[in-house]
Amino acid sequence: MLAVNGLKLYYKTLKGYVKAVDDVSFDLKDNEILGLAGESGCGKSTLVNGLILLKPPLNYFGGNVILDNELLPINDFEKMNDFRYKRLSIIPQYAMDALNPTRKIGVYIKEVLKSKGINYDSIHDRLIERLKFVNLPERVLKMYPIELSGGMKQRLVMVISTLLNPSLLIADEVTSALDVSSQKSVCLMIKGFKDEGIVKSLIFVTHDLSVLYQIADRIMVMYAGKVAEIGTTQQIIENPVHPYTKMLLSSLPEVGIRYTDTRLKGIPGRPPQLLNPPKGCRFKDRCPFYSSQCDSEPPKVQVEDNHIAYCWKVNKND
Numbered sequence: 213m214l215a216v217n218g219l220k221l222y223y224k225t226l227k228g229y230v231k232a233v234d235d236v237s238f239d240l241k242d243n244e245i246l247g248l249a250g251e252s253g254c255g256k257s258t259l260v261n262g263l264i265l266l267k268p269p270l271n272y273f274g275g276n277v278i279l280d281n282e283l284l285p286i287n288d289f290e291k292m293n294d295f296r297y298k299r300l301s302i303i304p305q306y307a308m309d310a311l312n313p314t315r316k317i318g319v320y321i322k323e324v325l326k327s328k329g330i331n332y333d334s335i336h337d338r339l340i341e342r343l344k345f346v347n348l349p350e351r352v353l354k355m356y357p358i359e360l361s362g363g364m365k366q367r368l369v370m371v372i373s374t375l376l377n378p379s380l381l382i383a384d385e386v387t388s389a390l391d392v393s394s395q396k397s398v399c400l401m402i403k404g405f406k407d408e409g410i411v412k413s414l415i416f417v418t419h420d421l422s423v424l425y426q427i428a429d430r431i432m433v434m435y436a437g438k439v440a441e442i443g444t445t446q447q448i449i450e451n452p453v454h455p456y457t458k459m460l461l462s463s464l465p466e467v468g469i470r471y472t473d474t475r476l477k478g479i480p481g482r483p484p485q486l487l488n489p490p491k492g493c494r495f496k497d498r499c500p501f502y503s504s505q506c507d508s509e510p511p512k513v514q515v516e517d518n519h520i521a522y523c524w525k526v527n528k529n530d
């Protein structure tokens with residue numbers, strides 16, 4: 213179980229602080245897949261990287277993160293070493309480039325395990341099993357990354373990320389560089405990690421809501437460093453209440469029907485600069501329902517069970 217409370221993560225730049233994650237709260241139960249959605253630049257990667265790999269120029273400004281009843285020392289990169297891979301793990305956005313090009317895969321995995329104080333031989337059987345799970349032959353261990361296709365490299369990173377059976381697995385935009393059929397099999401494999409009990413829970417990050425429809429139990433929509441709306445997948449897809457979620461959904465031609473290679477058509481305008489974000493609702497400049505009350509911080513509205521939105525224009529009868 214994960215609980216994130218009031219998390220603030222800002223990038224330090226020469227011009228000031230970029231408020232990329234600003235007072236974000238959510239939780240994640242065991243056996244649950246949370247989809248994290250929103251346009252490019254809304255803070256998804258910053259949030260998930262901040263949970264596991266927080267380092268300059270990204271800085272911690274407040275809040276806390278609790279995993280399985282233990283406070284994570286997210287602000288201490290060294291201390292987080294005891295948690296990475298073991299308790300929480302990430303398949304990064306550019307997973308295909310994450311492998312060391314100068315090492316054979318098996319040697320690289322040995323080095324990663326050694327750095328975690330784990331003996332390769334003690335985990336060898338699990339490694340072979342896990343390779344099978346993602347349809348990779350054992351011989352990849354004797355190969356260099358350059359000898360593998362992009363999809364194979366990605367699946368290999370999935371194996372390494374889950375090798376120590378972490379409680380929480382984060383998948384950051386893992387499907388964006390893949391063709392449509394590989395996207396589907398990668399999604400199913402990642403869901404399989406949870407269904408097989410290899411990991412307890414999952415955060416699946418994507419800008420594409422139609423991917424989340426297939427695998428997520430709940431969806432959290434972020435906008436400009438803030439949470440816009442959280443609900444079950446059904447609530448978000450069938451009864452979105454935040455104007456941003458509605459626009460995000462309407463920009464997807466085939467949401468919920470099948471995987472699609474159609475790009476997001478885009479919502480008019482663009483997210484605000486997070487160096488000096490607008491006061492009040494950060495979506496107000498693009499929102500068709502703007503009124504002066506939106507110049508104040510939007511309230512947290514409990515729409516129904518499990519369904520929350522941060523917006524002045526939402527009421528429970530929407």
Ligand SMILES: Nc1ncnc2c1ncn2[C@@H]1O[C@H](COP(=O)(O)OP(=O)(O)OP(=O)(O)O)[C@@H](O)[C@H]1O
Binds near residue numbers: 230254258269385
């Ligand atoms: N190293 C950095 N220094 C300063 N600002 C940054 C840095 N990295 C990201 N940002 C800013 O932080 C904000 C959030 O970016 P982030 O990459 O987390 O968004 P995202 O939703 O994951 O988008 P994408 O899918 O394109 O990665 C953006 O305004 C971005 O410009």
